[in-house]
Amino acid sequence: MKILVTGATGTVGREIVDQLAERGHHVRALSRDPGRAKLPAGVEAVAGDLAAPETFAAALEGVEALHLINFGGDDHAPLQTGEQIVALARQAGVRRITVLLGGASMPLDAAVASSGIDATFLQPVEFMANHLEWAASIRGEGVVREPFCDRLSAVVHEADIAAVAVAALTQDGHAGKTYTLTGPEVLSLRQKIAILAAAAGREIKLVELTEREARARWAAAGFPPESIEFLVEVYGNTPELGRTVVPTVERVTGRPARTFARWAAEHAAAFAA
Template sequence: MTNNANVHLVTGATGTVGRQIVLELLNRGHSVRALTRDPAKAGIPGFPDGVEVVRGDLADPASLVPALEGVTGLHLITFDGGGFAALETGPEIVRLAAAAGVHRITVLNGGGDTPLQDAVTGSGIPWTVLMPVEFMANALAWAEGIRAEDTVREPFVGRLSAMVHEGDIGAVAAVALSEDGHGGQTYLITGPEALTIHDKADALAGARGRKIEVVELTEAQALEQWRAAGQSEEVIGFLLEVYGNTPPEGRTPIGTVAEVTGRPARTFAQWAAENADAFRRTA
């Protein structure tokens, strides 16, 4: 373990958001531990030198004791990394965090109240709940269809989304973990624009240098596509609800990123430029 007295432990560190929190903390000069259930099989290329990879499993709180040594900031996810079931181990994790002297905790909201989030917000340790809307990285689900057919096939193509760059979620988390003044806050995190499917396709087309056609699916066609992709009925029901009737918080840009980090939220055009190669044909 590192001997630095100001260490931040990031759980879910190989995920879309967790990876960004690790990188943001490191860029800000902090010592970072990335928690994984199996360091040997973590598959985490891209972590710079200086990130300490440690073993631990949120479903087995005793395994966290060594990882929590000397930790001042702790980022938590609310689900089991193996099966994505809601974790029931929150009270024990919080007890261990308090015993280790953790000063601040951030929690990535799991879509509603969860046992772990409830344990954290009732813990007495300064906490911040991160509540991002749709991730810009979700557009990677279109990559195969765009590479093969220059096409995006989606229902409800006129729906608006204030989707957020995953790096901005990481930036908000890093500030909340390392600076005072964010305890007891629930931060809704959005991007700077409300975009339709057509808007996103146009941004991706501009980034990759090739036109993209948008084909609107009926609800029945969308169900068939999602089931063919192996989505569970629970996930499909969620998608129908949020895509067919996106709540105001999912389609209304707000200034959390700028207010917390001191810089503007990144646009989808910026995300598209950063990830353009994923949408380009290879031959």
């Protein structure tokens, strides 16, 4: 089966590429800069931009399944090109599409849902990989600075998100489904830091920021106002979806979702002194 993966160098996209390649599928990996992608042997790197569908029309030739993300560019802006992407996919004879959702409904989602192509939507909660953002401060100072330290999360391993995507891209029975994807446990911020400390073999101190301090930090990092408001809402008032375990990963893949302790062990070197 020939499969095109967009966002192929992203956190989830790269996992999808790796898992498909391990299973022997013909994988095309779409990137705006394929020369820097460092893809597995046998994976076909192709250049293209989801915000300009004409740039990857040729890459759809012979493709049976397509993985999409619903944002584009360095600013993760919602794609406005869903209708064009879907039209190209129909012309190419694509039979299955998966879409990685970002929480809010975006224009591409509706275009795919009404495309007539078998589609599966993936709605993960917080990625375990997001905690790599702490790596520099932990390595350098042994400190994590975060607001809303009592927040809870059913944090999910990026490899499990990819495994569900791979199943939907390669197997029947997933069309028309929207899968909420979580890990196997609900953890507080303090629990996650304790797990990271054990994996890295070092003490990690948690410093709680006020909301005002957090807003200032995000603004200094270049976050637009709407992104800051989203973070304040999600962290300060985490929706039930984000802090409730569901068994989707195990139901779809046939094995339990990976734990945060496993993720921490896999990435312990990133947090070591």
